Amino acid sequence: MARDKDDKKIEAIYAATLQIVLQSGFSGLKMPNIAKAAGMATGTLYIYFKSKEDLVNTLYLHLKSRKMKGLFSQYDPSAPFRACFKQLWYAYFQLNLVNLQEAVFLEQYFRSPYLQEEVKKQEKQLFQPIYDLLERGKKEQIIKNLDSELLLLQLTGPIHEMTKLSYSEAFEITEQVLEKAFLMAWDGLKL
Amino acid sequence: MARDKDDKKIEAIYAATLQIVLQSGFSGLKMPNIAKAAGMATGTLYIYFKSKEDLVNTLYLHLKSRKMKGLFSQYDPSAPFRACFKQLWYAYFQLNLVNLQEAVFLEQYFRSPYLQEEVKKQEKQLFQPIYDLLERGKKEQIIKNLDSELLLLQLTGPIHEMTKLSYSEAFEITEQVLEKAFLMAWDGLKL
DNA sequence: TGCATTAATGAATAAATATTCAGTATTTTT
DNA sequence: AAAAATACTGAATATTTATTCATTAATGCA
Numbered sequence: 500m501a502r503d504k505d506d507k508k509i510e511a512i513y514a515a516t517l518q519i520v521l522q523s524g525f526s527g528l529k530m531p532n533i534a535k536a537a538g539m540a541t542g543t544l545y546i547y548f549k550s551k552e553d554l555v556n557t558l559y560l561h562l563k564s565r566k567m568k569g570l571f572s573q574y575d576p577s578a579p580f581r582a583c584f585k586q587l588w589y590a591y592f593q594l595n596l597v598n599l600q601e602a603v604f605l606e607q608y609f610r611s612p613y614l615q616e617e618v619k620k621q622e623k624q625l626f627q628p629i630y631d632l633l634e635r636g637k638k639e640q641i642i643k644n645l646d647s648e649l650l651l652l653q654l655t656g657p658i659h660e661m662t663k664l665s666y667s668e669a670f671e672i673t674e675q676v677l678e679k680a681f682l683m684a685w686d687g688l689k690l
Numbered sequence: 691m692a693r694d695k696d697d698k699k700i701e702a703i704y705a706a707t708l709q710i711v712l713q714s715g716f717s718g719l720k721m722p723n724i725a726k727a728a729g730m731a732t733g734t735l736y737i738y739f740k741s742k743e744d745l746v747n748t749l750y751l752h753l754k755s756r757k758m759k760g761l762f763s764q765y766d767p768s769a770p771f772r773a774c775f776k777q778l779w780y781a782y783f784q785l786n787l788v789n790l791q792e793a794v795f796l797e798q799y800f801r802s803p804y805l806q807e808e809v810k811k812q813e814k815q816l817f818q819p820i821y822d823l824l825e826r827g828k829k830e831q832i833i834k835n836l837d838s839e840l841l842l843l844q845l846t847g848p849i850h851e852m853t854k855l856s857y858s859e860a861f862e863i864t865e866q867v868l869e870k871a872f873l874m875a876w877d878g879l880k881l
Numbered sequence: 882t883g884c885a886t887t888a889a890t891g892a893a894t895a896a897a898t899a900t901t902c903a904g905t906a907t908t909t910t911t
Numbered sequence: 912a913a914a915a916a917t918a919c920t921g922a923a924t925a926t927t928t929a930t931t932c933a934t935t936a937a938t939g940c941a
Contacts, residue, residue, distance in 0.1 A: 502887045502938040524801040526716035530929055540890040545930065603801065610715040610794065645870050648861055649852070653874050656847030661840070670839055679836050683844050687878030693908045693917045721899055731920040736900065 509547055511537040513558055517600035521666075525607045528555075555613045562601045567625050569594045574628065580641050581685075583632050588654060588681055595662040596672065602662060626651070642688045653687050700738055702728040704749055708791035712857075716798045719746075746804045753792050758816050760785050765819065771832050772876075774823055779845060779872055786853040787863065793853060817842070833879045844878050 515536035519528050530551055534541040548554040570590050576583060595602045608614060633650050636642040642650065661680060664670045706727035710719050721742055725732040739745040761781050767774060786793045799805060824841050827833040833841065852871060855861045 502889090502936090504888070508888095521801075523803045524716055524798060526719070526798075527803045528717070529927090541929085542891065542931080543889055546888065551929065607715060607717075607801070610712075610798070612714045612718045643870070643874070645874075646861075646867070648855060648859070649867065649871060649874075652851035652855060653848045653871075653878075656849070656851040657844045658847070660843035660847040660850070664839060664843060668839070670837075676837070676840060679834070680840060680844075683834065683836075683840075683878040686880075687844075687874040689877075693906090693919090695918070699918095720897085732899090733901075733921065734919055737918065742899065 504547070508537070508539065508543070511539070512544060512547060512554065513561065516554065516558055517604055520604045520607055521600045525555075525611045525613075552613060555608070555611075556615075558604070559608050559613075559618070562605060563622075563625070566594060566601070566605075571628060576628065576632065580632075580636050580639055584636070584685070585681065587629060587632065588658075588684060589677075591655065592658050592662075592677065592680075595658055596665060599662050599666050602659070606659075636688075640690060643690055650688060654684055657684065695738070699728070699730065699734070702730070703735060703738060703745065704752070707745065707749055708795055711795045711798055712791045716746075716802045716804075743804060746799070746802075747806075749795070750799050750804075750809070753796060754813075754816070757785060757792070757796075762819060767819065767823065771823075771827050771830055775827065775876070776872065778820060778823065779849075779875060780868075782846065783849050783853075783868065783871075786849055787856060790853050790857050793850070827879075831881060834881055841879055845875055848875065 512533060515533045516528065518536060519532055528551075530544060531541050533554075534544055537544075544554065548557065570587070573590065574583070574586060578586070609619075629651060630647050633642070633647045637644050657680065661672070665672050703724060706724045707719065709727060710723055719742075721735060722732050724745075725735055728735075735745065739748065761778070764781065765774070765777060769777070800810075820842060821838050824833070824838045828835050848871065852863065856863050
């Protein structure tokens with residue numbers, strides 16, 4: 500054995516990639532830029548990743564797994580409906596807010612030439628617990644009896660916009676704002 | 691004088707560009723692809739546009755102007771609050787649904803290297819009538835007294851998600867679905 | 882400590898993409 | 912109908928960007 504690969508380098512590459520995608524999208528993502536932002540030589544990128552495509556796809560999988568862990572790790576489906584709902588809403592929000600970079604990366608990934616059809620299908624299954632919860636809410640006659648897709652986007656849509664806004668503008672998300680936003684979401688869904 | 695430039699060519703170039711951006715984002719936008727999708731030679735693009743950057747920026751301005759015309763052309767701010775609100779909600783929805791391609795283009799444009807800072811500022815002014823309406827609703831004690839930004843994204847967020855969904859999935863947006871979606875939005879905002 | 886092995890570098894090369902241009906086709910004008 | 916002007920073409924060129932590779936630096940192991 501000899502010199503080891505440096506895990507911190509992978510983290511640096513990921514961070515650099517996310518930063519660039521946030522700022523200028525996939526179309527601004529160039530290998531030399533990534534290397535520079537990550538503080539290493541261009542060639543080094545190819546020690547850790549076979550190609551740009553490999554880098555992008557690997558990062559996607561990494562983020563997806565992280566996202567799902569964050570979303571459901573605290574989740575207890577046996578709690579009362581509103582508690583479940585609130586828990587997931589906040590978790591989803593935190594996930595997006597804390598990691599706008601990652602959210603933007605995922606958004607761009609899904610509209611890029613890198614997207615593989617297979618990946619698209621897997622994506623939906625991961626939200627299954629949320630769909631289950633919505634079905635339950637309908638059965639318990641707590642929320643409106645609408646298509647779950649429609650209900651779901653009523654939740655995710657404002658969150659996505661809010662997190663985007665929080666970066667580009669001087670829009671501070673305080674505990675209070677969050678509470679209000681949650682109430683709007685709840686009022687929209689409840690019967 | 692001699693041969694005239696063909697206005698239909700510009701339309702074809704725009705259409706091709708939008709189609710490609712919808713399908714694979716700005717990072718999939720290549721001049722030879724645009725030309726092929728528009729049914730012309732690559733060089734022809736350079737008769738109508740100085741460069742790729744010029745094409746993208748010109749198309750952006752074109753779409754923005756069209757968008758604003760569509761949004762406010764029917765709008766009568768002297769109507770009762772709920773009518774105004776409903777009118778704008780539907781107009782915004784139609785705009786996005788009918789032209790998902792355009793919505794996606796604009797979204798991608800704002801996270802691309804083509805974006806000029808100046809453009810960013812202008813953008814906000816164009817929504818002024820909507821901000822005005824929200825202020826009015828707060829004064830008349832019809833809607834929640836929250837930051838207008840927060841209220842606005844509660845409206846636009848779900849619409850954006852819905853239009854995206856309507857393309858990628860078998861999610862049909864009937865008159866009924868639309869009504870329900872509007873009611874959710876209204877319930878979320880109203881006091 | 883010194884050797885073997887692999888990480889890291891960045892300039893050189895390959896590949897992809899944007900742009901130009903010499904030649905051709907089409908339209909308008911006289 | 913011929914000429915003049917300009918749109919159109921697509922292969923050739925220029926530019927940008929991805930990838931490789933010869934060289935150097937660092938690390939683990941005997």
